[in-house]
């Protein structure tokens with residue numbers, strides 16, 4: 626049986642979370658330092674450690690079958706490539722920014738001006754869409770410095786917390802796109818390897834659903850149960866078990882991480898006691 630060849634970023638922002646997700650889906654890799662390729666011990670997978678920016682070409686050429694990559698890089702260099710899963714980490718924006726004293730309020734205001742960026746294809750796509758023209762300066766890093774040294778009137782770069790913009794006296798004026806890490810696929814993937822990828826995708830979905838949810842256990846007097854159960858979503862319906870103490874029950878359920886604090890407050894206010902909240906490792910639906 627052939628191995629699925631999956632690319633991850635060698636070092637940088639995506640590396641750690643990519644390796645963590647592989648670990649969480651039960652794929653163990655012996656990763657010697659400076660090794661560019663490593664086979665999993667317990668799954669038909671080989672991991673290739675590559676530059677994020679090089680991965681679209683490797684996917685296109687079928688040198689790797691799948692990859693964990695920033696969606697923004699796919700948009701920039703792999704518009705012809707598809708992804709099968711959003712992975713929920715490395716969330717960021719690709720935005721237009723200008724010096725804070727600039728009068729420009731959107732990309733449209735940079736018509737005929739100079740824009741520095743590491744994402745020329747992305748900028749060109751939006752310029753074309755808005756029917757604008759700008760002079761692009763392609764820089765591979767530290768793009769935020771360009772307006773300060775007189776190289777550009779604005780920039781297009783990744784924004785996350787906004788602190789790099791702030792430190793460089795810039796303000797965000799337009800978000801071109803939002804990005805996160807995705808699982809991308811080569812158009813050349815074989816049927817056999819596609820079957821392995823499907824298994825990986827299924828496992829990833831279980832891990833991501835688990836990460837989004839909490840397992841909640843609580844005790845309640847029986848007369849309060851009805852009100853408490855109304856507050857709980859649950860996978861199907863909450864499990865209710867009698868406690869050793871007469872007139873009391875234990876309720877078990879799964880709550881989305883986002884709604885969790887609001888629901889917990891309501892549960893307490895409606896008579897729930899001894900509330901335990903546990904992380905969920907995997908959730909198979």
Ligand SMILES: Nc1ncnc2c1ncn2[C@@H]1O[C@H](COP(=O)(O)OP(=O)(O)OP(=O)(O)O)[C@@H](O)[C@H]1O
Nearest residue numbers: 637638639676677678695697698715716717783785
């Ligand atoms: N500040 C940030 N916050 C969140 N995600 C980010 C941030 N900066 C970059 N990313 C995401 O992580 C990806 C990798 O960024 P990183 O800076 O590690 O690598 P790179 O220099 O763009 O790529 P390469 O691996 O080709 O050197 C980006 O393409 C983007 O999707």
Ligand SMILES: O=P(O)(O)OC[C@H]1O[C@H](OP(=O)(O)OP(=O)(O)O)[C@H](O)[C@@H]1O
Nearest residue numbers: 766767782783784785786787788789790
């Ligand atoms: O909004 P913030 O939270 O400040 O993040 C945005 C910064 O993060 C990235 O740079 P990175 O730190 O990856 O350095 P790099 O330019 O060397 O890739 C990106 O290129 C921005 O400069």
Ligand SMILES: [Mg+2]
Nearest residue numbers: 637638766783
């Ligand atoms: Mg970076």
